[in-house]
Amino acid sequence: MRSGWIERLGRLLPEEIGRDLFQPALADLHYELARRRGRAISRLSRLRLRLWFGASALWLLADCVRLMSIDRLSRRFTAPPSPMQAPRKEWLTMFAIDLRHALRLFQREPAFSASVVLTLALGIGANTALFALVQAVLLRPLPYADGDRLVLVKHRDVRSGLSKQDIAIGDFVDLKARQQSFEAFAGYSGFQAPLVGAGEPLRVQGATFTPEAFGVLGLQPAMGRTFQAADAIEGAAPVVIVSYELWRTTLGSDPLILSRSIQLGTTRRLVVGVAPPGFHFPPGAPTDVIVPAMVPATAPAVRSAGWIYAIARLKAGVPLARAEADVAAISEQFEHEFPQQNQGSRYYAETLRDGLVGDTRRPLLMLLASAGFVLLIACVNVGNLLLARSLARQAEMAMRLALGAGRWRLVAQTLTEGLVLALAGGAVGVLVAWQTAPTLASLMPQPSRIPGLDRVDLNPAVLAFSLGASIVAAMVFSLVACLGLMRESARDALQVQRRTTMTGGARRAASLLVAAEIALAVVLLIGAGLTLRSFASLIAVDPGFTADGVLTVQFGLPVGRYTDQPARTAAYRQMFDTLAQLPEVETVGAAAVTPLTGNNWTAPLVRPEHPLAAGQRPPEVGWQAASGGYFRALQIPLRDGRLFDARDSGAAPPVVIVSDSIAERYFPGENPVGKRIQLGESTAEIVGRVGDIRRASLSDAPRADLYFPFERQNGNGITLFIRTTGDPLLAFPAIRAAVRQVEPNALLFEARTLSDIAAQSAAASRLAMRLLGGFALIALALAGVGIYGVMSYSVRRRTRELGTRLALGASRRDIVWLVMRQAGIIAGAGLVAGTVAGLAAARALSSMLYGVPPWDPPALLAAGAVLTVTALAASYFPARRASRVDPAMTLASE
Amino acid sequence: MRRLSITAVSVLQAIAGGYEYGFDVIDHTGLPSGTVYPALSRLERDGLVRSAWEDEAAAHAEGRPPRRNYRITAHGATALAEAISFYRALLPARPRAVRS
Numbered sequence: 001m002r003s004g005w006i007e008r009l010g011r012l013l014p015e016e017i018g019r020d021l022f023q024p025a026l027a028d029l030h031y032e033l034a035r036r037r038g039r040a041i042s043r044l045s046r047l048r049l050r051l052w053f054g055a056s057a058l059w060l061l062a063d064c065v066r067l068m069s070i071d072r073l074s075r076r077f078t079a080p081p082s083p084m085q086a087p088r089k090e091w092l093t094m095f096a097i098d099l100r101h102a103l104r105l106f107q108r109e110p111a112f113s114a115s116v117v118l119t120l121a122l123g124i125g126a127n128t129a130l131f132a133l134v135q136a137v138l139l140r141p142l143p144y145a146d147g148d149r150l151v152l153v154k155h156r157d158v159r160s161g162l163s164k165q166d167i168a169i170g171d172f173v174d175l176k177a178r179q180q181s182f183e184a185f186a187g188y189s190g191f192q193a194p195l196v197g198a199g200e201p202l203r204v205q206g207a208t209f210t211p212e213a214f215g216v217l218g219l220q221p222a223m224g225r226t227f228q229a230a231d232a233i234e235g236a237a238p239v240v241i242v243s244y245e246l247w248r249t250t251l252g253s254d255p256l257i258l259s260r261s262i263q264l265g266t267t268r269r270l271v272v273g274v275a276p277p278g279f280h281f282p283p284g285a286p287t288d289v290i291v292p293a294m295v296p297a298t299a300p301a302v303r304s305a306g307w308i309y310a311i312a313r314l315k316a317g318v319p320l321a322r323a324e325a326d327v328a329a330i331s332e333q334f335e336h337e338f339p340q341q342n343q344g345s346r347y348y349a350e351t352l353r354d355g356l357v358g359d360t361r362r363p364l365l366m367l368l369a370s371a372g373f374v375l376l377i378a379c380v381n382v383g384n385l386l387l388a389r390s391l392a393r394q395a396e397m398a399m400r401l402a403l404g405a406g407r408w409r410l411v412a413q414t415l416t417e418g419l420v421l422a423l424a425g426g427a428v429g430v431l432v433a434w435q436t437a438p439t440l441a442s443l444m445p446q447p448s449r450i451p452g453l454d455r456v457d458l459n460p461a462v463l464a465f466s467l468g469a470s471i472v473a474a475m476v477f478s479l480v481a482c483l484g485l486m487r488e489s490a491r492d493a494l495q496v497q498r499r500t501t502m503t504g505g506a507r508r509a510a511s512l513l514v515a516a517e518i519a520l521a522v523v524l525l526i527g528a529g530l531t532l533r534s535f536a537s538l539i540a541v542d543p544g545f546t547a548d549g550v551l552t553v554q555f556g557l558p559v560g561r562y563t564d565q566p567a568r569t570a571a572y573r574q575m576f577d578t579l580a581q582l583p584e585v586e587t588v589g590a591a592a593v594t595p596l597t598g599n600n601w602t603a604p605l606v607r608p609e610h611p612l613a614a615g616q617r618p619p620e621v622g623w624q625a626a627s628g629g630y631f632r633a634l635q636i637p638l639r640d641g642r643l644f645d646a647r648d649s650g651a652a653p654p655v656v657i658v659s660d661s662i663a664e665r666y667f668p669g670e671n672p673v674g675k676r677i678q679l680g681e682s683t684a685e686i687v688g689r690v691g692d693i694r695r696a697s698l699s700d701a702p703r704a705d706l707y708f709p710f711e712r713q714n715g716n717g718i719t720l721f722i723r724t725t726g727d728p729l730l731a732f733p734a735i736r737a738a739v740r741q742v743e744p745n746a747l748l749f750e751a752r753t754l755s756d757i758a759a760q761s762a763a764a765s766r767l768a769m770r771l772l773g774g775f776a777l778i779a780l781a782l783a784g785v786g787i788y789g790v791m792s793y794s795v796r797r798r799t800r801e802l803g804t805r806l807a808l809g810a811s812r813r814d815i816v817w818l819v820m821r822q823a824g825i826i827a828g829a830g831l832v833a834g835t836v837a838g839l840a841a842a843r844a845l846s847s848m849l850y851g852v853p854p855w856d857p858p859a860l861l862a863a864g865a866v867l868t869v870t871a872l873a874a875s876y877f878p879a880r881r882a883s884r885v886d887p888a889m890t891l892a893s894e
Numbered sequence: 895m896r897r898l899s900i901t902a903v904s905v906l907q908a909i910a911g912g913y914e915y916g917f918d919v920i921d922h923t924g925l926p927s928g929t930v931y932p933a934l935s936r937l938e939r940d941g942l943v944r945s946a947w948e949d950e951a952a953a954h955a956e957g958r959p960p961r962r963n964y965r966i967t968a969h970g971a972t973a974l975a976e977a978i979s980f981y982r983a984l985l986p987a988r989p990r991a992v993r994s
Binding site for chain 1: 915916917926927928931932934935936957958959960961962
């Protein structure tokens with residue numbers, strides 16, 4: 001256990017106490033920890049040991065504080081304070097006395113203290129864990145110099161609403177030349193390539209950077225140099241910058257690395273630099289090698305010949321809004337100048353952080369807010385518990401008041417008690433967060449793509465947050481408990497000291513608080529219901545293909561052996577034939593794009609018989625290169641015509657397959673099969689029509705997709721889609737062996753089932769559902785306890801009245817009804833307030849919901865029903881107790 | 895020299911009985927750590943006990959920090975005997991019968 005915090009706290013103690021108590025005791029604690037650690041083998045016993053150490057250390061600190069207060073007191077009585085320091089010392093001494101009193105109370109009622117501490121620990125722990133995530137993702141600086149000035153430039157197709165990061169080279173060159181908001185404007189993209197050397201080829205993650213990218217990112221190499229303009233022109237000698245990690249591992253920390261060259265794919269490149277340790281771009285994704293991106297100095301005639309991503313650094317003092325306006329103005333110029341490429345396409349700028357965090361910001365903040373609700377509910381409950389306990393201590397309080405203690409002294413004492421409880425709850429909460437925060441981070445969708453998620457920890461900022469949360473919690477619930485104190489005069493209190501009753505004001509306050517607690521619980525229940533319904537409709541979505549039983553494998557042909565298309569097509573065909581022979585394999589297919597991984601590549605669609613008017617930009621449809629086996633493996637239905645096969649390879653006339661949406665949208669009332677579409681200068685025949693699929697994600701609307709034959713458009717790297725007869729992952733070894741038989745140097749990696757990919761597509765929804773559901777359950781349980789507590793006190797207070805009613809002939813059922821009606825009024829008020837607040841909160845949730853409106857009646861009704869049942873159950877037991885009051889006993893006691 | 899308090903006697907007695915380490919003294923006397931450690935410091939300052947750290951190399955070999963052990967000094971043994979006889983003298987000569 002990292003125990004630096006306790007040493008740091010110890011340094012705040014007076015020297016004498018530190019020397020005589022804290023340091024020797026802590027040394028012994030460390031010794032005990034080390035001794036017991038040897039015996040703690042299981043995870044549970046290690047956790048217990050950590051808890052023991054934390055608790056003992058806190059206890060030691062409390063002991064030190066206790067000693068301090070005794071010290072101060074004895075000094076106060078032996079030496080009068082100097083007049084200058086008197087007020088401060090007085091305050092401190094009073095605080096020390098209160099603290100000692102609070103610690104003693106804490107010890108005297110262990111069950112009460114434990115229940116309060118655990119309730120708070122749950123609330124503070126959930127908040128701390130989520131704050132750790134929020135801090136890591138949204139608040140911590142990006143790992144680049146002045147990272148908040150980094151901006152991505154993207155474009156949105158206003159016709160389809162699709163947002164894209166890849167920019168046509170022509171636009172990139174002109175954007176770079178015309179912009180005035182950025183001090184540097186750079187391009188980058190990513191690639192994977194085999195690093196060929198001694199032994200098995202290694203697949204490395206690469207980035208291409210224009211020379212300006214180093215300035216934009218503020219990257220200084222650990223060795224050597226960055227790229228110069230001369231490295232990035234066609235025909236320049238190929239160079240590469242390797243990552244520090246690759247240099248240390250695969251390249252053996254070679255001190256002469258800068259004079260060596262490495263074989264990357266088909267190209268031999270001279271190493272000119274080594275990146276600094278830990279450098280990644282984009283953050284989170286590994287960057288093993290960086291090669292120069294070749295971008296021409298002026299826009300090419302065919303503007304869309306190639307693409308690149310754009311990143312830029314804002315000029316100092318230029319706000320994002322100005323850059324946005326700048327980019328928008330250039331975008332309008334493009335639309336006028338190049339309507340055929342840019343009509344309806346709008347460029348915009350967003351911060352790098354927003355680009356990386358994407359859709360994660362809203363769910364994170366929403367979950368943090370929900371955790372805040374849980375803490376609020378926990379505070380109300382603890383406040384009510386303290387209020388109830390203060391009844392038992394009414395005599396003590398009354399005596400203090402009568403002896404002349406000011407009301408504010410009592411409030412201060414209650415606050416100090418609250419602080420001790422809250423800090424203990426906070427300490428346990430930090431332990432809860434310490435165990436749960438990394439798990440939470442791993443449950444986030446695509447954790448590797450969100451910067452900071454790999455560095456979620458309980459750093460000083462997070463600990464300060466949980467300390468703050470504890471102090472605020474202490475304030476809230478102590479003030480709740482103080483409500484009972486404020487209205488009593490000493491005389492009243494002394495008079496009632498033999499009865500354990502709340503005053504009318506305190507009782508009303510308690511009921512109001514429980515109603516508020518119920519309202520908060522209803523808000524969370526509605527949220528949980530909505531996310532549950534949304535998740536259910538998301539996983540019930542028919543993606544248009546069957547994911548079960550399909551294995552996807554990334555596959556790469558060895559570099560340099562299959563240089564032309566016919567050689568590659570022949571190799572792939574032989575591979576597919578061999579795989580199809582395996583008993584584990586039903587169908588083999590291949591494609592360029594894996595469905596449900598967010599890909600939104602598009603291609604323009606033009607019919608030769610309906611040529612576009614001058615200055616018109618053609619509509620864009622989804623692009624995919626697939627083999628005939630791909631459709632069979634994924635069971636995408638063939639509606640008409642045929643799938644791709646061996647006829648479509650090589651010199652055969654170009655053909656395409658269209659999806660239902662293309663047929664309906666662009667061939668209304670016609671049969672598209674046999675028709676032609678324009679492809680650049682030539683045309684292609686539509687040979688088949690297949691069903692639509694959800695391409696980018698499950699929540700994506702079915703897309704109009706255009707398929708090109710894989711047989712004509714294949715590269716060295718493809719994705720295999722293999723429908724297996726049994727468990728797909730179990731078939732992988734046999735598949736690998738068969739592939740190696742055909743091509744021993746083939747690269748096979750990232751074997752995943754398509755169902756796993758589909759599940760990942762619903763991960764954000766699943767996480768929101770689980771966490772909100774968990775919070776709602778906690779809230780519900782706490783609200784139930786709250787109702788139970790208030791009704792129990794109410795029944796005890798009304799014992800005499802209920803006894804009289806029974807004596808006068810009321811039936812036991814009447815009494816149960818009487819009590820439950822009171823509970824019903826409280827619950828009803830909470831329910832109404834909660835539903836109104838829940839509807840408002842659901843609107844904030846709406847962008848995260850799929851297939852469910854924020855006012856979804858089943859979710860609202862279910863939240864109401866669950867809460868009503870809980871409230872009835874929680875109030876039934878006090879009501880039953882009330883009905884069993886013995887009238888004779890009650891009346892006799894008067 | 896001032897007479898030893900009951901607390902100091904308990905702690906000193908425990909050390910004389912072979913409980914040489916802070917946690918053992920706490921276990922044996924049932925006194926809280928906030929009492930035992932300051933008492934040990936005072937006793938050491940008055941020369942009644944002497945503390946020594948374990949051999950660091952031996953502790954390191956067992957993968958734990960070294961332990962601080964306390965021994966009673968000759969001076970301490972005398973003071974303890976005196977204090978015990980003083981407190982014993984305060985007790986009645988014969989224990990009274992205890993009524994249930």
